Amino acid sequence: MPATVPATVVPRTLTVRPGQPLTGAVAVDGSKNACLPLLAAAAATRRHVKLSNVPASADVQLMLRLLERTGFRLSYPVGEPGSLILWPGAFGPTAPDLADAARIRGSYYLVPALLATHGTARLPWPGGCRIGERGMDEHFRVYEAFGDVVQAEDHHYTVTASSRRPGPVRLDLPFRSRGATVAAVLRAVVAGCRLVVGNPNLSPETTTLLAALQESGWDVAAGEETIALGPPADSTRGSLNWWVPGDKIEAGILACALAATGGAGRIEGLRGPDVRLPADLLTQAGIPVTVTADAITVHPAGQLTGRPVRAMASLAPNGLDADFEPALMALALGLPGTHLFGDSINPGRHGNLLPQLARLGARIDELSPTQCRLAGPQRLTGAMVEATDIRTGSALLIAALMARGVTMLTGLDQLRRGHADLPGKLRTLGADITPVTW
Known part of the structure; x- marks a missing residue:
């Protein structure tokens, strides 16, 4: 050897x-593809969330640094390798510069949390593997369905949260995009509103996220045709414990x-x-x-x-x-x-x-x-x-x-x-x- x-x-x-x-x-x-949405969901809930089986892959480590730069706090329980606790910290008056987000595709999952903490999200176009055009159009339609304003620039895109509290949102996807499905779910978490997604992605990564939210008190019903979410009666009480598959x-x-x-x-x-x-x-x-x-x-x-x-x-x-x-x-x-x-x-x-x-x-x-x-x-x-x-x-x-x-x-x-x-x-x-x- x-x-x-x-x-x-x-x-x-x-x-x-x-x-x-x-x-x-x-x-x-632990799965990188499952961990990134869970980290973004933990930020979107604005609660203390313990995640276990977090992988040490470079993309996940970068996502953690981006969350810290945004204002979230991290701690690592002693004697529990692969575990961390994420909770809201001190958020500045303006959204931070997250230029490093251009290095990973999953940076787009940060948008809902940034809307919750700063009212706006300005991010570079996502990077990651260069394996063909994977546009953001479906993500933008998600935010527009919630009344948000989207502006695309040469090197960045900006999403500004709606000034009104959205009511129930119905969104039908033209294809079963995992990224757009997760974005819609996370945006509903931030808005605290009911959501129905037609033609959703039902990959294990998506269903893992839905199961975590269900543990958090959300009413979740998922089938091949639709995903339906309803907010918990109290979305701020207690800490959460999630596991990365x-x-x-x-x-x-x-x-x-x-x-x-x-x-x-x-x-x-x-x-x-x-x-x-x-x-x-x-x-x-x-x-x-x-x-x-x-x-x-x-x-x-x-x-x-x-x-x-x-x-x-x-x-x-x-x-x-x-x-x-x-x-x-x-x-x-x-x-x-x-x-x-x-x-x-x-x-x-x-x-x-x-x-x-x-x-x-x-x-x-x-x-x-x-x-x-x-x-x-x-x-x-x-x-x-x-x-x-x-x-x-x-x-x-x-x-x-x-x-x-x-x-x-x-x-x-x-x-x-x-x-x-x-x-x-x-x-x-x-x-x-x-x-x-x-």
Whole structure:
């Protein structure tokens, strides 16, 4: 096992060598995609909120710094790693400059809390992974439905809260946007009003937020057609305790890595139903997978079926989360059959992912900007590759474990945005991954 780098040193490159099949057990971190809305909701409630299982990924750490700069206070309970308490602090007369918010996509979740504390929110256009145009139009329609005024500028956008208290709000989304659904829910929390959202997003991240609000006293009814919220009788009494669920995407990545190397192992610390769809795809390909309430187990592969893997991302209820697709694509490079992939949610993702996989020798046919096809198994060869976004980085780790020779992976800042230490978890399973600094 390669020696680890001291914690004070941040590696810039990883070398990845193929080796024995991965085995063992590992626990996932809390989910970045679930944590960011929960942090924003905690700020929107303006109550003491304790969050547990908070991941140390870079995007979450940046969100915490933004909240502190806004005027919220944070404390960290002794002896409880991964836990923090957030509560309102001293808010200045004007909204702070949050230029760093341009580094993450989830900065838009701060708008409702800023409206509550300052009456206005001025933020840079959201950044994060460059995986295609993901506009703010649906978010702006949310705020306009509450009577807020939106102004778009070249480098910023501004939302000014309505001077009147909104009554019940009905909002029908043209597509099941998670960001717009969460924005609407958070805005209703700040307004303290009833809300009905038609055609909502019902991903686990959204339902986690709704469950937290229900624990806080909100009346919540969620179905495929609508989400309905009603405010509690007393929204200021008592403190709250919320839990960040385990990272389903990290679990899927680790499961694909186990399968790609012909290994077997157990991944813990997640909600099993959240990974049911990728688990079913592996099982159909001949890689037995067991899903329980809090874990996923990859068993030794039997006879690979050659059945095609069809990983088509969808915003529909119970659809495949787009963030699973890159890991499944990397795995499919080693599976017999002709496999189909699609991600119309993030139309620029394949533009990042496919060229990097091609550096390893992958042959992937682009059917359109958002769909591709590949035939496996393919022979991959180690090369210099770059994590151009979070999910491309994780897919490259999986492909590198199947490639012959040494792969050098750069762009680790992108990988750390979504995972505090994904390479470390792979090393726990026996992967030969060495951090390099210079």
